[in-house]
Amino acid sequence: MYLPYLFFFSLLLAASSNALVQDFCVADLSLPAGPAGYPCKKAASVTADDFAYHGLATAGNTSNIISAFVTPAFDAQFPGVNGLGVSIARLDLGVGGVIPLHTHPAASEILVVIEGTICAGLISSFDNVVYLKTLNKGDVMVFPQGLLHFQINSGKTPALAFVSFSGPNPGLQILDFALFKNDFPTELVAKTTFLDVAQIKKLKAVLGGTN
Numbered sequence: 001m002y003l004p005y006l007f008f009f010s011l012l013l014a015a016s017s018n019a020l021v022q023d024f025c026v027a028d029l030s031l032p033a034g035p036a037g038y039p040c041k042k043a044a045s046v047t048a049d050d051f052a053y054h055g056l057a058t059a060g061n062t063s064n065i066i067s068a069f070v071t072p073a074f075d076a077q078f079p080g081v082n083g084l085g086v087s088i089a090r091l092d093l094g095v096g097g098v099i100p101l102h103t104h105p106a107a108s109e110i111l112v113v114i115e116g117t118i119c120a121g122l123i124s125s126f127d128n129v130v131y132l133k134t135l136n137k138g139d140v141m142v143f144p145q146g147l148l149h150f151q152i153n154s155g156k157t158p159a160l161a162f163v164s165f166s167g168p169n170p171g172l173q174i175l176d177f178a179l180f181k182n183d184f185p186t187e188l189v190a191k192t193t194f195l196d197v198a199q200i201k202k203l204k205a206v207l208g209g210t211n
C-alpha cells in the first residue's frame, strides 16, 4: 500500500482502539455535568465503591402530601452509572400514596413491584390513549421516554417498587408542579388549562405556588 495511506489507516485504527478501551466513565462530581453527563474520574482513582450504591437500602420517608418518596440512584448519587445509559431508583408508596402525573424527558422507565399493589398508567402523546394496569409483587411495567405517567398505591399496605431508567439522569417534570408550584400567573394558568381560578388558587396554596 502507498505509504501515506498506510499512515492514515494506522492513525484511524489507533483512534478507534482508544475509544474501545474506555471501559467506563465514573462521574467526577467535583466538576459540572454537561449534556453528556459528568466528566470522567481518572481511572487510577476509581474504586469498587464507585460501582456500588447503598442508598436504596433505606425506605424513603412517605410522611408528606403525596404519601410517597422516590430515592434516586442517578449519576449525581451513583457516579458509576455516568455515561452508561442506565440508572435506578427506589419508590416507596405509603397507603394511599401517589406519584402524580409526570414525565422523564431523557429516559424510558421500567418498574418492578417488590411489595404491595400499584395502579400505574401512562398516556400516549399521539392520541392520548390511557394505558392502565394493576401490578402486584413481581410484576413489571414499562413507561416509554417522555410520556406522562403515574403510580398509585391501590392496596391496603405500603408498597415498594424499584424503577430503572435508560439513562443516567432521566429528568423529571411533575405536571401539577409545573402548573401550581411556581409563579405562573393564575389568570394564565386558567387561560391555558381551562381550569377554574378557585381550583388553581387552592392547588397553588397547597403546593406553595404564587401569583
Ligand SMILES: *[C@@H]1O[C@H](CO)[C@@H](O)[C@H](O)[C@H]1NC(C)=O
Pocket: 061, 062, 063, 064
Ligand atoms: C418523616 O418526615 C416527617 C415530616 O417531615 C417527620 O416529622 C418525621 O420525623 C420523619 N420520619 C423519619 C423516620 O425520619
